[in-house]
Amino acid sequence: MPAGMRSACVMREAPVSSARSPKQGGRIGPLFLVALVLCGCAAVGPDYRAPEPGVPATWQRSAAGSSVGMDSGTLDLSRWWANFDDPLLVDLVEQALTGSPDVKAALARLREARARRGATAADRFPTLGVSASVRRSTSSGESGSGQTRDLYAAGFDAGWEADIFGGRRRALEAAQADLAAAAAELGDVRITLAAEVALNYVELRDYQARLAIARRNLASQEETFDLTRWRALAGLTTALDVEQARSGLEQTRAQIPGLLTGAVAAQNRLAVLLGRNPGDLDGELAAVLPIPSPPMAIAVGIPADVLRRRPDIRAAERNLAAATARIGEAEADRYPDFSLSGTLGLESLALDSLFGGGAVTRSLAASLAATLFDGGRIRRNIEIRTALQEQALASYETTVLNALEEVENILAGLANRQAERDALRVATGSARSAAALAQAQYSSGLVDFQTVLDTQRSILNLESQLSSAESEIVSEVIRLYKALGGGWVGAAGASPDGRLE
Secondary structure: OOEEEEEEEEOOOOOOOOOOOOOHHHHHHHHHHHHHHHOOOOOOOOOOOOOOOOOOOOOOOOOOOOOOOOOOOOOOOHHHHHHHHHHHHHHHHHHHHHHHHHHHHHHHHHHHHHHHHHHHHOOOOEEEEEEEEEEEEOOOOOOOOEEEEEEEEEEEEEEEOOOOOOOOHHHHHHHHHHHHHHHHHHHHHHHHHHHHHHHHHHHHHHHHHHHHHHHHHHHHHHHHHHHHHHHHHHOOOOOHHHHHHHHHHHHHHHHHHHHHHHHHHHHHHHHHHHHHOOOOOOOOOOOOOOOOOOOOOOOOOOOHHHHHOOHHHHHHHHHHHHHHHHHHHHHHHHEEEEEEEEEEEEEEOOOHHOOOOOHHEHHHEEEEEOOOOOEEEEHHHHHHHHHHHHHHHHHHHHHHHHHHHHHHHHHHHHHHHHHHHHHHHHHHHHHHHHHHHHHHHHOOOOOHHHHHHHHHHHHHHHHHHHHHHHHHHHHHHHHHHHHHHOOHHHHHHOOOOOOOO
């Protein structure tokens, strides 16, 4: 008996017979009791125990200096996109969660897993059937009577294969775990989708903000260019200053087409994420709005919370459970199969006597079948299932480690992004003051035009960097919500055990 078998089951030899009389049928009756007793034996194969990965008690990165709360509070993360106080963002995410092809495909996979679970569960029950037939035959005049005979028959058939060693129970365990994994994968699709919509929305607003910066600086540089031309006409400066002003002006103008292209790509990507054609959102997104403001604080909780919140970890754990159950399903092939079948029917040579008492036929049979030699197929199949279970365990451990790494990286990055933004704010303010001073001193002939150009370029670069830093902070917060498992409570439309809500 294999080591994977948890408790012993004694297999007694059962007589195999068929009968057409009540007496003979009564002899088979105890076989049903024997089968039911044997079905109470524990299923072969290893019993699943959920792994308990060792995770740190707290996060290694404290995100000091950031606005992210590090307490273990129970902040509702199910609709985190509403925390940005942007109604359009909320509307876009909600549209995506209902219209995205990715969500529809994940829902279809969930329905498939549910149907497979139902089909597997059905294998544990008896099969019932009915039949009816009419047959006319004529014997040979040389070898028989040469008469024509009719035979009328109707019957009710039943068959059942006893799950003595639990192979089908293990198969049902695996199918149930697959269903829960499909529900978790749906949640992962929804989390990823919500984050992608929010990230692309923030990217669009960043492009719009940098476009506004470039156009504002372009207008300022056009004024500087006009001033330089007037001074050249008055003999107060040279053509060199005019050409330098023109060069700086056109360099700024050259940045605008790239920013427009990026904004259009972000709009098209948002449309596709919502399951709509590229360009369909151009009207809704045409208005220039500021980059959404992140919430003041987020209850990050402790590392153990991530194991509960993230659907990809839940899916990996359920895949491990399914792989473990399939080892037992494979081991059950080592043992005999015990099945019962019975028929209750009517047979008559004449239709009018088919339903008479003498037309009744009965049969009950039990069978026992075992594999004596298969060239090692069963043993190799068990080895395959065991290796797959080991792969599923490694995949689960990797998923947990990747999740912890993702949160740690975001916490560190968020604090650093905020420090970068604060420094850029100071630098941008100083650059604007320097540009105003340079313009005034140039008009008075105290500095050359190159100083004016340098300060104008500095303003453009710093303002663009500041806008990108602010949008990146918002993006980091979105990634943090995603890394924490926000947006999934059993997945909208499916609970963690796979039931559609």
